[in-house]
Amino acid sequence: EAQVTQNPRYLITVTGKKLTVTCSQNMNHEYMSWYRQDPGLGLRQIYYSMNVEVTDKGDVPEGYKVSRKEKRNFPLILESPSPNQTSLYFCASRIQGGMNTEAFFGQGTRLTVV
Amino acid sequence: AQSVAQPEDQVNVAEGNPLTVKCTYSVSGNPYLFWYVQYPNRGLQFLLKYITGDNLVKGSYGFEAEFNKSQTSFHLKKPSALVSDSALYFCAVRDPWGGGSQGNLIFGKGTKLSVKP
Numbered sequence: 001e002a003q004v005t006q007n008p009r010y011l012i013t014v015t016g017k018k019l020t021v022t023c024s025q026n027m028n029h030e031y032m033s034w035y036r037q038d039p040g041l042g043l044r045q046i047y048y049s050m051n052v053e054v055t056d057k058g059d060v061p062e063g064y065k066v067s068r069k070e071k072r073n074f075p076l077i078l079e080s081p082s083p084n085q086t087s088l089y090f091c092a093s094r095i096q097g098g099m100n101t102e103a104f105f106g107q108g109t110r111l112t113v114v
Numbered sequence: 115a116q117s118v119a120q121p122e123d124q125v126n127v128a129e130g131n132p133l134t135v136k137c138t139y140s141v142s143g144n145p146y147l148f149w150y151v152q153y154p155n156r157g158l159q160f161l162l163k164y165i166t167g168d169n170l171v172k173g174s175y176g177f178e179a180e181f182n183k184s185q186t187s188f189h190l191k192k193p194s195a196l197v198s199d200s201a202l203y204f205c206a207v208r209d210p211w212g213g214g215s216q217g218n219l220i221f222g223k224g225t226k227l228s229v230k231p
Contacts, residue, residue, distance in 0.1 A: 004157075033218065035221075042120075042222055043158075043221040044221075058218065090157060092158075099208060102148060102163055104160075105150075105158040107157045108155075108156070
């Protein structure tokens with residue numbers, strides 16, 4: 001089954017404690033991205049990657065890092081989480097050249113930073 | 115700059131009645147438009163898209179959307195709403211000619227659809 005898998009689904013952590021949210025897709029997609037969803041703001045892109053070792057900032061990259069060492073994986077790293085990073089996070093993937101193709105989304109990771 | 119507006123935070127509809135969820139967009143060229151639905155505690159699911167061709171696009175679960183270039187709108191519609199349609203709906207745009215964005219999706223803020231029995 002084609003899917004994007006995120007882990008963990010729920011995470012509560014303390015300010016400053018480094019964490020990683022994993023994302024994996026099994027569709028051989030080149031393009032992957034991370035979004036955060038906040039009430040009244042919709043989804044905002046954090047980072048995206050067009051292929052292995054190619055990443056770039058989205059609209060709200062501050063406080064986040066990503067890496068793309070393998071095509072299927074695109075982890076999101078919070079080196080020093082802060083309460084304003086409490087949010088619902090989604091990973092997505094699609095074919096890189098497919099401007100007219102839809103993106104596939106993971107189930108989401110609800111992060112709470114206290 | 116590219117943008118998407120969903121003017122209604124919430125839409126309330128009685129089961130069996132038609133529903134419309136509104137979306138307007140702003141892009142520099144011809145847009146690629148998408149609708150996604152998010153059920154509680156779930157990820158976003160693709161409903162339908164407009165790329166080119168017929169202005170009326172049909173998608174999953176009986177939904178359709180009408181592209182109107184002159185009004186820069188892409189409203190989501192369904193002739194007869196179901197209680198199970200209650201969810202959060204997102205409109206998104208991709209500008210294939212937008213520089214520097216690599217064709218990233220720009221999302222609206224979302225509209226909560228509530229269908230009452």
